Each structure stands twice: as structure tokens, then as C-alpha cells.
Amino acid sequence: MKKKKYNIAIAGATGVVGKEFLKILEERNFPVGEIRLLASERSAGSTLEFKGKDEPVRLLNEETFEGIDIGLFSPGASVSAVYAPKAGKAGCIVVDNTSQFRMDPDVPLVVPEVNPGAIAQYRTKNIIANPNCSTIQLVVALKPIHDKYRIKRIVVSTYQSVSGAGKEAMEELSDQVRKLFNMQEPEAKVFQHRIAFNCLPQIDSFLENGYTKEEMKMVNETKKIFGDDSIKVTATAVRVPVFIGHSEAVNIETEKPIKPEDVKKLLSKAPGVTLLDEPKKGVYPMPTDASGQDDVFVGRIRKDESVENGINLWVVSDNLRKGAALNAVQIAEVLIKDYI
Ligand code: NAP
Ligand code: 3JM
Numbered sequence: 001m002k003k004k005k006y007n008i009a010i011a012g013a014t015g016v017v018g019k020e021f022l023k024i025l026e027e028r029n030f031p032v033g034e035i036r037l038l039a040s041e042r043s044a045g046s047t048l049e050f051k052g053k054d055e056p057v058r059l060l061n062e063e064t065f066e067g068i069d070i071g072l073f074s075p076g077a078s079v080s081a082v083y084a085p086k087a088g089k090a091g092c093i094v095v096d097n098t099s100q101f102r103m104d105p106d107v108p109l110v111v112p113e114v115n116p117g118a119i120a121q122y123r124t125k126n127i128i129a130n131p132n133c134s135t136i137q138l139v140v141a142l143k144p145i146h147d148k149y150r151i152k153r154i155v156v157s158t159y160q161s162v163s164g165a166g167k168e169a170m171e172e173l174s175d176q177v178r179k180l181f182n183m184q185e186p187e188a189k190v191f192q193h194r195i196a197f198n199c200l201p202q203i204d205s206f207l208e209n210g211y212t213k214e215e216m217k218m219v220n221e222t223k224k225i226f227g228d229d230s231i232k233v234t235a236t237a238v239r240v241p242v243f244i245g246h247s248e249a250v251n252i253e254t255e256k257p258i259k260p261e262d263v264k265k266l267l268s269k270a271p272g273v274t275l276l277d278e279p280k281k282g283v284y285p286m287p288t289d290a291s292g293q294d295d296v297f298v299g300r301i302r303k304d305e306s307v308e309n310g311i312n313l314w315v316v317s318d319n320l321r322k323g324a325a326l327n328a329v330q331i332a333e334v335l336i337k338d339y340i
Contacts, residue, residue: 005033006336009068009092011060011083012075013037013048016167017097020325021072022050028329031336038064039075068092069340070332074324088126093335095128095328099213102129102221109224111136112330113272114143118225119334128331132214133323134158134237134246135221140296140322141315142252144270145263146226149254149309153232156218157249160203161242161287164319165190173241191239200239212237245287246319254309260301263311267298272322277301285316293318294326 008025012018018039025032035050038060047054058064060079065071065087073080073087074097084094084101101107108118109129122128131139138156145151162169169190176186176196188194192202203214211219215235222233240247268275276285277299285297296317304310317323 003031003033003069003336003340005031006069006340007034007036007067008032008332009036009038009065009071009087011038011071011073011079011087012097013057014039014043014046015074016163016170016320017074017324019048020320021074021329022048024321024325024329026051028333030329030332033069034067036064036068062086065090065092070095070335072325072328072332073097084127085125091126093122093126093128093340095130095331095335097130097324097328099132099217100129101125101127102131102217103224104129109221110331111139111225111327112334113270114139115225115227116334119331119339122335122339128335130324130328130331131221131225132217133164133317133319134160134214134235134248135218135225136323136327137246137296137315137317137319138218138248138250139222139225140272140317141250141267141270141298141313143226144266144273145252145254145258145311146228146231148266149256149258151231151252151254153234153253154222155234155251157236157238158203158218159199159238159240159242159247159249160214161244161246161319162191162195162239163244164203164246164323165239169195170243173243177241195239195241197241199241201236203237203239211235242287244291244318244320245316246323247285247287248315250313250315251304252311252313253304253307254311256309258309258311260303260311263301263313267301272296273298275299284314287316290316290318292321294321296322 044059077098284299300314
């Protein structure tokens, strides 16, 4: 017998992704029974509003998953590493937003518009991984093109907003702008350099190969989600002084001949995609359009005239919604519809 309501825990509930989870569960009328809000000792004892009621925030510990059906996790990778397996063993299905389990062969990495069938593999560990925000918007836009023309190579450069680095990063950008306008010296704590009126070509730490972890997330996660190791991907990830909404300049090369008009037609019908592509009228996607919206916005679709079968596109999405909380809630919706 199907349950009418599901008990939900949110690990990292007080963070920017956690608060977005609450909004989206409410907006989409997800059948929530009990809601259990979890964070560190810094926030335990505070409250957050859900469906017009103040709900207590509790300390995340081993006992907090008893009786919980689904855990929506965004407490940071090292915290998920400890608590997601414990929750899974207690019978709670974890949808984890951190990078901790994404490349684990026993954990499906899912974007519902792209590979919903992969969800079936959650049972080994009771964990499903939500991809990185930049990967999600990339694969939503490219999946219909890959299916029809087979993408051989992707070159992506990102322009990522500060909300991708959490609540303190958003405060840092505001503080720096305020200080600069008041002729004071801005402080940089979250980011290594000043982010206000600047662009930082580093997101996450550097690896031995000279790429950042964020760049390699896009490379490896794209291959896993498309189930295609032969697709070549290279990425440059840049932090820009935007609050919400990641943008990407994407170049693709396909096996089959491809025309911009056909790509436009294809994407105008693609699930989760909104085409905004009338450049002469100044219509193309920007973070100001995407912020607060569910879809991935695509525009500036044009031929790459330097290769045989190439296309350039510009892809923008709300990194806290489709890039994080919305994608995870959509996974939970598939779980309750088809699996539990
Ligand atoms: P944030 O605004 O800094 O919030 C962090 C949250 O984690 C807060 O609720 C914090 O609680 C909680 N937390 C930190 N340490 C904890 C601990 N030891 N035990 C329990 N809770 C703890 O960060 P955010 O932007 O929401 O992101 C959180 C994580 O989600 C990131 O680290 C990342 O792994 C993941 N993320 C994923 C995506 C994606 O694309 N899928 C996007 C953004 C972030 P307190 O209030 O108690 O400090
Ligand atoms: C987005 O705890 C951490 O190191 C989190 C760092 C982080 C991640 C991550 O690696 O999980 C911050 C922002 C992500 C992500 O989605 O990959």
C-alpha cells in the first residue's frame, strides 16, 4: 500500500540550499508528513518556517533518521560522508547534494529529465547523488542534442554566482560592495580574492592536473550521467559577482551534421528547457531571468564556423533551484511515484 505522506529530513536545513528545499517542497505540494530540520550546533535550537509553521532545527546526529523516509542532504561533503551512509542503513533514502558520492559506482547520479531510469540503482546504499549545479544545467540543455546528433566533444566555460558557495559567500559579496562604496578596505574570507567587481578563475581547490575540482566535476559527472565515457569534455569554472544564477558558454562538436535552426526547434520542445533566443531584440538568457525560475534557459545558439559540425550556446539556470534543491526534489518525486 502506498503511503499518503512521507517523513522528510533536511540535513543542512539552515543553508541556502536547505532553505530552498523548504520553499520547493511547499510550492510543489510534496506530500510531507513529518519534516525534520537538521544542522550543526551553530543553528540547533533555532526555527525555520515551513507551511506557515515554525519548525525547530535540531542537531544532526546518528539518531535523527529513525522513521524518516527520505533525507534531502546539503550539509557539506565531509558531513554527508559520515551521515548519509548511516541514514541509508537506517532505511532512509538519501538524496545527497554534495560531491561525496557522485562518482561512487554504487550510487546513481541523476537528473530526472536526462537519466531517470538510473534511480533504480539506489538500493545498494540507499543513496542517490544530485550532480553539481553546473553539470545539471549543462546536461539538461545538451541531452536532446546528444540523443539526435551524438555529441563528440564539449568545451564549457562557466560564470558561476556566489550563492553556489553558500550563505557566507553571499554575505561576503554584499559586505565587499558596501565597503567599497564607503571607501573602506573590503575583507576576503570565503574567497581567496576580492569577488566584488572581479572574476575569479578558481572554484574549489586545484588538482595535480592543473584543473580545479569544480572543473573536473563537470567532466566526470557529464560522462556518468550520459552513460558515455567516450564523450570528451573540458571545462573552465569562473566565479563572478552575481548573487543567484550560473551561466555557461558551451561549445559542442557533433558526429552528425547540425544546424542552429534545428537545435532551436529541438530545444524549444525539450523538457525543463526554455528557449530565449532573439538576439537582435536583446533576448537571451541572463541570471536575472533565471533566478527564482525552474527551467534551464538557452540562447545565443549559433554555428561554430571553425569546425565541421559545431554549435555554440549560452545556458543559464538558477543554481539553487534546478542546480540543487529542485533537482533533488524532482528525484524524490520519482521515488515516491515509482519506487516507494
Ligand atoms: P551553506 O549556506 O553554507 O549551508 C551549510 C549548511 O550545512 C547549513 O545548514 C549548516 O548548518 C550545515 N552544516 C554545516 N556543517 C554541519 C555539520 N557539521 N553538521 C550538520 N550540519 C552542518 O551552504 P549551501 O550552499 O547550502 O551548501 C551546502 C552543501 O550543499 C555544499 O557544501 C555542497 O556540498 C552542496 N551544494 C550542492 C550544490 C549542487 O549543485 N548540488 C549546490 C550548492 C551546494 P549551520 O547553520 O548549523 O551552520
Ligand atoms: C558546491 O563541504 C564541501 O567541501 C562542499 C563544497 C561544495 C560542493 C561539493 O564539493 O560538494 C560547495 C559547493 C559543491 C558541489 O555541489 O559539488
